[in-house]
Amino acid sequence: MSTIQPVAGQDEQHPDVALVERVRAGDVAAYDTLVRKYERQIFRIAQHITQNREDAEDVMQDAFLKAYEKLDQFRGNSKFYTWLVRIAVNESLMRLRKRRTGKLVSMDEDVQTDEGSVPRDFADWAPNPEQNYTQAELAGILRKTIQGLPQGFRVVFALRDVEGLSTEETAETLGLSVPAVKSRLLRARLQLRERLTRYFGRKSPAIAQAAAAPDGDGAEA
Amino acid sequence: MTCTEFLKILDDVIDESIAVETRTEIELHLRKCGHCEVVLNTTRKTIEIFRRHEIYEVPTEVSERLHSAIMEKCKKVR
Numbered sequence: 001m002s003t004i005q006p007v008a009g010q011d012e013q014h015p016d017v018a019l020v021e022r023v024r025a026g027d028v029a030a031y032d033t034l035v036r037k038y039e040r041q042i043f044r045i046a047q048h049i050t051q052n053r054e055d056a057e058d059v060m061q062d063a064f065l066k067a068y069e070k071l072d073q074f075r076g077n078s079k080f081y082t083w084l085v086r087i088a089v090n091e092s093l094m095r096l097r098k099r100r101t102g103k104l105v106s107m108d109e110d111v112q113t114d115e116g117s118v119p120r121d122f123a124d125w126a127p128n129p130e131q132n133y134t135q136a137e138l139a140g141i142l143r144k145t146i147q148g149l150p151q152g153f154r155v156v157f158a159l160r161d162v163e164g165l166s167t168e169e170t171a172e173t174l175g176l177s178v179p180a181v182k183s184r185l186l187r188a189r190l191q192l193r194e195r196l197t198r199y200f201g202r203k204s205p206a207i208a209q210a211a212a213a214p215d216g217d218g219a220e221a
Numbered sequence: 222m223t224c225t226e227f228l229k230i231l232d233d234v235i236d237e238s239i240a241v242e243t244r245t246e247i248e249l250h251l252r253k254c255g256h257c258e259v260v261l262n263t264t265r266k267t268i269e270i271f272r273r274h275e276i277y278e279v280p281t282e283v284s285e286r287l288h289s290a291i292m293e294k295c296k297k298v299r
Contacts, residue, residue, distance in 0.1 A: 028296055035291055040279065043287075047277040056277070057287060064291045069298055119228070122256045125263050130270065142276045161268050186232045193260070193267040200266075 016080035035064055042088045048158040049092035063088040086173045117187040123201030145195045153188035160185055222250040227257050
C-alpha cells in the first residue's frame with residue numbers, strides 16, 4: 001500500500017533554514033556552507049548589474065557580509081537565497097550609483113524602448129549552433145549580447161531565466177509588479193533571440209555573403 | 222489566432238502555463254505560421270544557451286580569495 005507523502009516545500013524545512021539557524025546560534029562554519037552554495041550565483045548577478053568585474057567582486061563580499069550582519073532580520077518564511085539576492089541587487093545598484101556620481105540609477109532605466117521586441121529576423125537556427133564556436137568565443141558572444149540589453153531587461157532575464165527565480169520572486173526582489181516583470185522578460189527574451197540569430201541563424205546565401213563582407217557587421221544600423 | 226496574439230502569450234507558451242483550451246489554438250497557428258514557429262523555437266534555444274553556459278567564469282583562485290575574505294570579515298562581526 002502506498003503511504004501519503006508530505007508535499008515537498010510545505011511541511012519540510014528548507015535545508016538553508018536549518019543552516020541559518022545554526023549560524024544564528026554562533027556556528028560560523030554553517031555560514032561557510034551557505035556562502036559556498038551561492039557565491040557563484042551572487043557573483044554572476046552582481047556582474048550582470050554592474051557590468052564590471054571589480055565591482056562584482058566587491059558586491060559579492062559586501063552582500064554576504066551584510067546578509068551575515070542582518071541575519072536576525074531574515075524571516076524563515078521567505079527563501080534565504082531570494083533574500084540574499086535582494087541584498088546583492090541593492091548592493092549592485094549602490095555600487096553603480098557610486099560609479100556614476102549624481103546620476104540616478106534604477107531598474108526603470110531605458111525600459112521604454114521597444115526596439116528589438118518585434119521579431120524581424122525569422123531565420124531558423126542550426127540544430128546545435130554552439131558547436132561552431134569555441135567555449136571562449138561563445139561566452140564572448142553571449143556576454144556581448146546580454147550587455148546590449150537595457151539594464152531593467154537584463155536583470156529580469158538574469159534573475160528569472162538564468163538564476164531560476166520565479167516570476168513572483170523576481171518581482172519581489174526587484175521591487176517591481178508581476179506584470180512589469182512579465183513584460184520585461186518577454187522583451188528581453190525577444191531582443192536576445194533577435195541578436196543571437198545574427199550568429200546562430202542559418203543564413204540565405206545572399207545574407208551570408210553580406211555578413212562575410214568587411215563591413216557586414218553594420219546590420220544593427 | 223494572429224501572430225500578434227501569439228507573441229503576447231509567447232512567454233506563457235515557453236513557461237508552459239497555457240490553459241488547455243488555448244493550446245489547440247496555438248497548435249493550429251503554429252502549423253500554418255512558420256515565422257512564429259521559428260520565433261518560439263529560437264527563443265527557447267536562447268534561454269537554454271544562456272542557462273547552459275557560464276559567461277562570467279570566476280577562476281578558482283579568485284573564488285577562494287573572495288571566499289576567505291568573506292569568512293574572515295564575518296568572524297570579526299561576532
